[in-house]
Amino acid sequence: MSSIAESYKAIPMNLNHIIPLDFNGVHEIPESHEWTISTEHPIVDPVTCDSLPLIDLSDPNALSLIRKACEEWGAFQVINHGIPLNLFEEVELQTRRLFSLPTHQKLTILRSPDSITGYGMPHIQTFFPKLMWSEGFQLIGYPMEYASQLWPQEPDQQTNFCDVMEKYQKEMKAFTEKLFEMLLGSLGLTLEDIHWFKPTTDGSNNHQNVLTLNSYPVCPDPNRTMGLAPHTDTSLITVLHQSGSTGLQVLKDGSGWVPVVPVSGALVVNLGDLMEVLTNGLFKSIMHRAVANMTNHRVSVAFFFGPPRDVEIAPLVKLTDEDHPALYCPLTWKEFLQTKAKHFDKALEVLRNKGAKDNLD
Numbered sequence: 001m002s003s004i005a006e007s008y009k010a011i012p013m014n015l016n017h018i019i020p021l022d023f024n025g026v027h028e029i030p031e032s033h034e035w036t037i038s039t040e041h042p043i044v045d046p047v048t049c050d051s052l053p054l055i056d057l058s059d060p061n062a063l064s065l066i067r068k069a070c071e072e073w074g075a076f077q078v079i080n081h082g083i084p085l086n087l088f089e090e091v092e093l094q095t096r097r098l099f100s101l102p103t104h105q106k107l108t109i110l111r112s113p114d115s116i117t118g119y120g121m122p123h124i125q126t127f128f129p130k131l132m133w134s135e136g137f138q139l140i141g142y143p144m145e146y147a148s149q150l151w152p153q154e155p156d157q158q159t160n161f162c163d164v165m166e167k168y169q170k171e172m173k174a175f176t177e178k179l180f181e182m183l184l185g186s187l188g189l190t191l192e193d194i195h196w197f198k199p200t201t202d203g204s205n206n207h208q209n210v211l212t213l214n215s216y217p218v219c220p221d222p223n224r225t226m227g228l229a230p231h232t233d234t235s236l237i238t239v240l241h242q243s244g245s246t247g248l249q250v251l252k253d254g255s256g257w258v259p260v261v262p263v264s265g266a267l268v269v270n271l272g273d274l275m276e277v278l279t280n281g282l283f284k285s286i287m288h289r290a291v292a293n294m295t296n297h298r299v300s301v302a303f304f305f306g307p308p309r310d311v312e313i314a315p316l317v318k319l320t321d322e323d324h325p326a327l328y329c330p331l332t333w334k335e336f337l338q339t340k341a342k343h344f345d346k347a348l349e350v351l352r353n354k355g356a357k358d359n360l361d
Helices: 062-072 085-099 103-109 123-127 144-150 155-185 273-278 333-360
Strands: 054-056 075-079 118-120 135-139 208-216 228-231 237-242 248-252 256-259 267-271 288-290 298-306
Touching: 054 062, 062 075, 062 155, 085 135, 085 155, 085 208, 085 237, 085 298, 103 118, 103 135, 103 144, 123 228, 144 155, 155 208, 155 237, 155 298, 228 333, 273 333
Parallel strands: 054 075
Antiparallel strands: 075 267, 118 135, 135 208, 208 298, 228 288, 237 267, 237 298, 248 256, 248 288
């Protein structure tokens, strides 16, 4: 199978200076954003195929349902997650306020090439020759340095934005820690089996979290654009809140794109590359993408949960034996990001081949 980047054919362009398009008042697709969409994987009709599993976390069978979803899909939706539903409304309101600002105002917080946080195009943009119909903002912690530039004359708005984002990060941090424990529990493991998942002296855990706000503006011709190109996440877990309109799609068994229809109050959970490494391939990292639409400005809020950047991640000892040797070589999140920067959607395959060779040594 050809790589994802290769299958979306287009004329290469200079990507040295990538900034989002000013989407306001755009009535035609610029050549820079016009995609030739691959037909290798069709979009499946959600009425006639299985939909992404919806799991009630209060269900006594939640762990077995989670394991089945992780093995068969690499993603699922959850309800009864314990996060106040009004917080979703607040974070969505603040997200829309940010992206409704004039482009020149958003560009004051443009992400530098060597930075994780700030406004700009998706990090995967450099792997594709055409630009995506989206914009994003990544943050870690209390983002006052950005808010003060976005709303220089509105101190109340600065504070409101920062307070909501900080509260959301706190809630999502607690939830992803609980969810990670449930994922392990579904395999008969506990947090004690993760040497790096231990509280620090201040009682917190030293894993890494990043919050990403995504904007998919109204598009005059969605069939000729791509909101967010197909990719897998590098994290352990990504938890997504999506607004009311459908845009997220997951690739099921390599056969077709399954639309993830939003469920009121639900969160989408998808597994990343490092979770596949950690579980020795038992759980799958899910390929996903996002498409634009002609009628609604769609937004989503993604929370990425990962290990400390310098801690080695390897298949868990309890999931390997003579009959199930380790498939992947140990590496840090930082090293994996470097591998993915070189091989993109082939990164796991490269690591798997290296791990197989190591097993033969």
